Amino acid sequence: MGWFEGAAQGPNGPGRKAVITVFASGGGRTAGAAVQLSGRWLLTCAHVVNEALGVPMESVADPADALVEVAFSGLRDEVRRQARVRHWMPRRAVPDGAFGWLADLAVLELCGEPPGAARPVVWRDMAVGQRAAAWYGTGQEYSYADVVVGSCDGPLGYVDGALAGAAIGPGYSGGPLCLPDGTAVGLVVAHVPAAGGPFSPGEVIRRAIVAPWQAVRAELAAAGVSADLTTPAEPAEPAPYTHLLAHIEQQLAVLLGDPAIRADRAGQLAERHGLARPRDGSAPTYREFADFLLNRPRTTADFAELHAPALGTDAERAALGALVHLAHSEGAAALLSTGEHRELLSRLGDLCAADGTLLPRAAQGALPYTPLPPVLRPHRLPAGGLEAAVRSLEAFGGDSARVPHGARRVPALLRVAEYAAALGAARGTGGTAQLHAWSDRVARRLGVPHAALAERRQDAAEWADRQREGHQRIVVVELDRREGDPPRHFRCVLWRSRADGTPARVATGPDRPLPPAAIARLIREAADGADGDPALVEVWVDNDHLQLPVDEWDDTEPYDGAYDDGPADAYAQPAADPDDGGPGADDGLSAPLGEEFHVVLRCRTPHRNASAVARRWAARALAEPLVVDGRATDPKAAIVRLKKDRGCGRVVIHGPSAHRDKVLRACLLLGVPVVLWDRTAETYDHAPRLDPVGPAGPLDGLHERVRRFRVDAYAEPAKYPARPALVWDDPDRPLPDGLWLADPESSEV
Template sequence: MAGLNYVEATDIHAVVVGLERYPRAPRDWSLPGAGKDALRFARWLHRGGVPPQNIRLLLSPMEESRESLEAAAAEAGFDYRLVVSLNDVRRVFIEDLKQAVGGLLYVYWGGHGVLGEGGRLLFHPDASAEDKLCLNVEELRLSLTQMASSGFGQQVLFFDACATFVEEHGEECAPVVVPFPPPRRMTAQQFLLHASRDGQAAEQDDLTESGAFSTMLLQWLEQNAADLHPDLSALHNDVRQFFEKRCAAGGPEQTPVTCRYLTLDGTEDDTETYAAPVDPTARLEVMGVLESVFPDGGQLKVLAARVSRACGAARLADGYSIKTFAEVLLGTPRAMATFIAMLSVEGEAKTAELFRALALAHVPPGLLSVGDYADLRELLTRAPEMSPATVAAITQHILPGGSGVQMDTAGTMGGAQLLAHIENLERHPGGHSHTDRRRRTTPAVIRFTQHLAAVFEQYPGWCRQLDTWGRQVAQRLGVDDETLDELRATAHTWAQSLKESCASPRVVVQIYPEPVTQMFTCVVWSDPGTGELARHSHDDNGIPLGPTQAVRLIEHAIRSLSVSDAQAPVVEIVLEAGDMLSVPVHTWNGADPHHVVPLLLAVRRRIALRCAPLASTAREDDRRARLERRWNGRADGKAVYLDQEHAQGQSAYGRLEEDHDVARVVVRAGRDDGARMIQLALYLGYPVILWDHDASGAVSDTYFVPLDPEGTIPELPERVRRYWAKVCEDPVGHPVRPALLLDDPERQMPPAPAVPRQSASDEASMR
């Protein structure tokens, strides 16, 4: 059914549903834009020649969109039907369509959905939290097969609705499926395209007020199927590729799936479901264990039904068999974990251990059971405010060397974002210890939640609950108490070191050079370790100064923090992009000309350059996003080296863009060519850039080795400081004149620009 047989437009009929408002449900059930998407689908049909009377447009608009939808529908020539109850919808499918005669039927549905015991369910407009009235998609499909008697042998159905597990919609009551009358089933070619696979949400774009799936679907239909006869295989492939690319770029995971039906008995001709492909050898192994530990089959059938209900296992919808249940355990998210949890609760410890071993060997999707997941979700709804930087730091610690886990670091992380991140961590289930095969290593999810509890110990009640959850899940996963206690001790030690590093004092200096006068306006801010910046109080702060006076001002700010030498702050120099090479702060001397002891800033203090926000907001937003993404990979010591050969054409750009996770660049080209590479790396969001401030030409491969650029990033400013001290001691033996940009997105920047370049002299004249 790659393509549809041609049917005259006048013989095409459609039912188009857009449910924005559920009058009996809370307002947060509203789905802005669902009516607009439905109307756009109806317009596509009408532009292709389908008469308006052939299009049954069913809308439940929100009050704020009702007037605009009515006007838009009237302008397009549609007389839409307001639907407020299940009967308004059922009447169209059960009664109205029986009067229609044609050759091709389209159904479009935009609204809320859920994955329940009977498969995919769609909420009726009068559904509520206490009375989840639904229709079953499979029953609707079967009912529509009888339309073949009226000529509708081809049917195309699109569903933009979630297929999340029923547990995610509250426990007040289970969905209530209002059945369709038993149909007289006939042969019909049916193509169903769902917005997401079972278990996933169908994302809604709040900015455009449109479903992400509907936006892509409608755009594709409008551009590729003006005759209303799309190539369905091409449609499926293009929509899937769009969402796969979006997910790869850091977007939410959403996988549209198709089901094609052809034969009289409803057998699927070609189906894609959310369940992962199952390896035949693994399936045989699981079947063998099932048959050996459940010889009579009765208890197993009961357990299989419970797993199916809990996980929405579509594979069991058409009947039970050991083969099918084995496929469910291996391919359905959380099914194996839920099965093991059920066995553990019923005291079947040895049987649970057998399936734990199978889970470690074959890694079925979803490490947590449905119950574990629901409990964790509830805990995270009450979680303290999460910094993306903290979450990234924990992740890097528990999965050193790079985990492949991606996360968005914009803004703060709410419970939903944190839960999505933990779902990614489920792909790291642990295994047997390399040193002691009898012990199991702790899965990443448990390590992560234990570290989370250690970091937020100032919330003891919440942390205790998270800690208890972790212990219960760890026990079910076969992690012994000794291993878990060791993990907790490690987590607390690490959390303490994280707090100490985050609380380090710093002095931030914004510098605006004035080339004509060779003066520098310095605006100094101090942070005693609280994370908050305050403008330093001094008469010279914010006026043009020479290098000597500038260093003295910086030293005054450092002394005002009352810190010991052991807590000496990092001096963060904030420069505009174009000033990175023209402000030689590394050579600035704060001593009087006749003073015997120099006060070289680069020797006495750890210096890190930072880039001021770019003049273009759009460009700065892009740089910032790249900066935060690369910052997450800072624990990986890999660096990009740019040599003289990269100065030609777009070579440096290509080299820098090869790996989006690398956080550091080392420029080994000379000053002129290196300047362009430094700025390019800066604009592409590299948080760590190391170069020689004075090198006139290309340098050797070993030139920067003494600075260990691939070592730990937090210690890099100190390594640079020590090297500058050696430069003073033996300039010939230490040829590098290192400059370091360390742009840490986790640390607050001062207001920019604090003193606009053109007004610096004016401020000085007012003093």
């Protein structure tokens, strides 16, 4: 990339956005700068903190938990926050008495989440000869100071600037020293004094002191600061796309045969990536241009965005299409241009700042049958996870809906953006119109038919309408028994989902065994009060309690807190009696849990294969369920088929209990996440009893179909004798805290 190499960043280089202002007491004067490590964590110089607190800059006293005011000045709109001092590493003398010092660092923690558009810097080691830039603490465009690294072998490094332009001085301390690609190689510490030191004024006109990243990293480790708070750059690797260079050159020759146009496009690309175009009027060679496109992920999209309006012939349009297709097919190009990516992060950042659950819910709604990246699996987007989520979604292919012949399918990222906009509009969050406009522009550039995008937008609106009534409440119930507990009594731990989807422990009183009526009352109290769909009640049990009829438990039975010895069989249920208020009562007042809630089972199988569960869960709706009915396959054959078919995610089991239990245990051990059976079936001839549930029907509505069937079955048990049991093992929702209720005297868990 010779033509593109060695250029300075200029006033709008990507590093400028990493500058965070640190204010002196009162919030007016600038004390210096800081940089975001990750999430809520910021890095600055200790003497900048002293300046902000109004104490002598050389003070070594630890201002533990002191508050300073900071501002994310590099964003579109300045956002101010309070930050608290968490790690203090004041200046220390160099052991051998040489000029300089050690440390002079401080780590701050924001009091609250960072702005949605804020981005942690990516770090790499400082090296002699690197061309870098620093900005004044307020991050103004005009304050950039271009420098070259002259020395960086010790705890301090030295950089020199040209005689023209801004120079590093007071107010730059604590800010990042950034390369043209935006990665940071150290912190600005001070400018070398012109007098009173080992240097003469003539030697230090433009010399500044910096802390190389390798020295900063060592100090942070010594102070116990987790390495997880930093984002190291990927190690440099040989360019993997050399085999494409000749093909890309051919297309560029068609598009940029005029050297003046080639120089102009190259200059525009360089400026977008923080590089200054050479002033000699030269143009890069086709090889230099192709190399630049292939080794910076967003340059291909940037080039297409810049050059598409100038296309005049079919040959040029075909050449640009071929260039983009080649780069995308080999993984050398990101979906979005630099501007599109920046705008999307800003738009989604605003929505996610208002509701951290919005993007994961939108992704799940838009891509229900696609294994989502880890960052989108939790109910709430992790702090600082937006950029990783977008980057992962960019790599996903288009949807499978039919589009006009030869036209591009709607990319997964655009579909998720549409669902996020629709969900934001449903919740009254602003900015959704701008997100729609963004999708329209990107779709036009990519050649996505307007009709295809409009169809996805309508799908998103209909989906969001179904979400308007609120999130489905999730109640997690863990049941267990200990030796000596009365029959049909269980110890119970409950969690209830908060508004953001995270679980909150529900008080259940003293740890003691309770009868079903008492547990049903606790579950109902935790599940009631939620709008929208019926609450999902996940009941965690071990293998020996999979036949437990929790869906039939009824909290209308009188309970005075005393133990009810009940029958010896823990699963034995009293016969349906219209007078007892239990299942089958004809007075309409019975309230078994399965009538009102989606009651499913989760199993604590010790040897359950987590990776198999995740794999089968991702494919659960893509293949036909395996139905074990005694005619199509016997239990042994079903188990063999499960072992062969690693993508089978749903099994329906019929037949007598002995055969049923054998297949059920195999399903759980082999990681099948969705299993349905009739726990009252005695023969394979009873299979039709489950037909009203639609066991092989669409998976999305299975919860509700089971609930509706249970309503009929409890009201008319003779007509609907089946009692469906459903294992629904979502691997993205583990048991909260990983808590198992086990006998403290036992060594087994």
